[in-house]
Amino acid sequence: MTQTPEDKFIETLGLISQADGSPRISGQITAYLVLAGEACSLTQIAEDLDVSKASVSTNVRLLEVRGIVVRESRKGSRQDLWRALPRPHQSILSTMSERFKRNAAQIDEIAASFPADKEHKREPVSELADFYRQSADFLKSWADALAQNDTISMSKDVSDE
Amino acid sequence: MTQTPEDKFIETLGLISQADGSPRISGQITAYLVLAGEACSLTQIAEDLDVSKASVSTNVRLLEVRGIVVRESRKGSRQDLWRALPRPHQSILSTMSERFKRNAAQIDEIAASFPADKEHKREPVSELADFYRQSADFLKSWADALAQNDTISMSKDVSDE
DNA sequence: TAATACGTTCAGTACATACTGAACGTTAGA
DNA sequence: TCTAACGTTCAGTATGTACTGAACGTATTA
Numbered sequence: 001m002t003q004t005p006e007d008k009f010i011e012t013l014g015l016i017s018q019a020d021g022s023p024r025i026s027g028q029i030t031a032y033l034v035l036a037g038e039a040c041s042l043t044q045i046a047e048d049l050d051v052s053k054a055s056v057s058t059n060v061r062l063l064e065v066r067g068i069v070v071r072e073s074r075k076g077s078r079q080d081l082w083r084a085l086p087r088p089h090q091s092i093l094s095t096m097s098e099r100f101k102r103n104a105a106q107i108d109e110i111a112a113s114f115p116a117d118k119e120h121k122r123e124p125v126s127e128l129a130d131f132y133r134q135s136a137d138f139l140k141s142w143a144d145a146l147a148q149n150d151t152i153s154m155s156k157d158v159s160d161e
Numbered sequence: 162m163t164q165t166p167e168d169k170f171i172e173t174l175g176l177i178s179q180a181d182g183s184p185r186i187s188g189q190i191t192a193y194l195v196l197a198g199e200a201c202s203l204t205q206i207a208e209d210l211d212v213s214k215a216s217v218s219t220n221v222r223l224l225e226v227r228g229i230v231v232r233e234s235r236k237g238s239r240q241d242l243w244r245a246l247p248r249p250h251q252s253i254l255s256t257m258s259e260r261f262k263r264n265a266a267q268i269d270e271i272a273a274s275f276p277a278d279k280e281h282k283r284e285p286v287s288e289l290a291d292f293y294r295q296s297a298d299f300l301k302s303w304a305d306a307l308a309q310n311d312t313i314s315m316s317k318d319v320s321d322e
Numbered sequence: 323t324a325a326t327a328c329g330t331t332c333a334g335t336a337c338a339t340a341c342t343g344a345a346c347g348t349t350a351g352a
Numbered sequence: 353t354c355t356a357a358c359g360t361t362c363a364g365t366a367t368g369t370a371c372t373g374a375a376c377g378t379a380t381t382a
Contacts, residue, residue: 005274009286012271016264021182023370034285042329052372057330059370078328078379089292096257103177110173113166124195125170131250131307138303142296184340203359213342218359220340239349239358 006035010049020092025051026059030068030088039072039081067091093143100136104129167196171210181253186212187220191229191249200233200242228252254304261297265290 003011010031017027028049033040042060046053060082063069068088072081107129114122164172171192178188189210194201203221207214221243224230229249233242246252268290275283 005271005276005279005286006282008274009268009271012267016267018370019182019260021180025371034289035282037281037285043327053329054331054373055371061330080329087288087292089289093296099180106173106177107170110166110170113169115166118166120198121167121196124198125166127248128195128250131248135254135303142299146292179340186341204357214359215343215361216341218361222360241359 023059025055026062029059033084039083041079090143090146093139097136097139100132104132184220186216187224190220194245200244202240251304251307254300258297258300261293265293
């Protein structure tokens with residue numbers, strides 16, 4: 001057998017992650033945990049993905065900061081267990097939104113530093129800042145809308161049990 | 162003098178571009194042309210930014226593909242002139258949207274390849290594809306909304322003349 | 323107190339790619 | 353035809369960083 005759908009999924013998310021400017025392994029870990037559907041140990045992840053524990057350690061904490069995975073501890077075990085959050089990819093949007101917000105703030109500061117006699121140069125700079133700020137808000141609202149859907153579907157799931 | 166507001170703007174857009182995973186120079190060129198407010202030659206850009214003509218050539222064509230700048234030719238001159246489009250940064254959104262769409266298509270294909278007895282693994286994969294597709298549409302609609310604003314303000318500008 | 327299992331840290335490498343300099347093809351003018 | 357100015361291409365480099373392996377600290381068992 002050449003490659004299972006699972007392998008393909010892991011590989012693809014790795015490449016997407018790389019294209020986004022994040023480490024390839026972080027995408028692979030996300031895919032792995034999404035498929036696992038349960039919390040996995042660092043050692044297990046490292047072995048199955050065939051990468052070093054050091055990389056998994058670094059990247060799994062990166063994913064934690066980004067709100068894509070959570071660390072769990074199980075009673076009686078000293079191991080850290082890692083679980084993918086229900087819809088891990090909303091954080092992509094939040095991350096983008098925050099980056100846009102930072103861009104807006106930076107560019108605003110620059111716009112403000114233009115002397116009064118260079119209004120025609122300041123204006124396009126301010127416009128760019130506005131673009132980033134508005135787009136950041138827009139992304140945020142979309143991320144929130146998705147989070148809302150999660151809450152609904154999750155509470156539905158609970159009531160189904 | 163240490164650094165003019167113009168320099169700072171160019172430098173900052175370079176760093177933002179780099180953080181987005183694009184060449185730093187492409188951001189610098191964008192900033193330069195936005196500030197210039199008119200079409201500039203490749204040689205002029207290279208000299209002012211103090212980078213090689215080779216880099217400018219490569220990156221300015223990249224920006225052209227992305228819809229951030231346009232090439233102009235002036236009668237009687239063999240030079241290519243380059244001009245920043247009115248609101249060059251909508252293309253950021255379109256680019257993102259297209260990337261998301263590609264991601265969705267790829268992941269859908271993988272989801273379809275899961276055998277019937279692994280429905281529980283296929284589902285989160287499909288969900289991710291849906292996320293990318295919906296977000297792509299969302300970004301597209303926002304980009305279009307901005308383009309709409311441009312058309313309005315541009316026609317207003319025209320009527321003001 | 324050893325010995326083992328765990329996660330983290332850190333120095334070193336391996337690799338991808340942005341950027342340069344030089345050579346090239348093309349066009350316009352002398 | 354020669355020369356000069358332009359943009360592009362391409363091989364080589366320089367640089368940033370993802371990833372590894374080994375050493376470390378800590379906590380649990382014996």
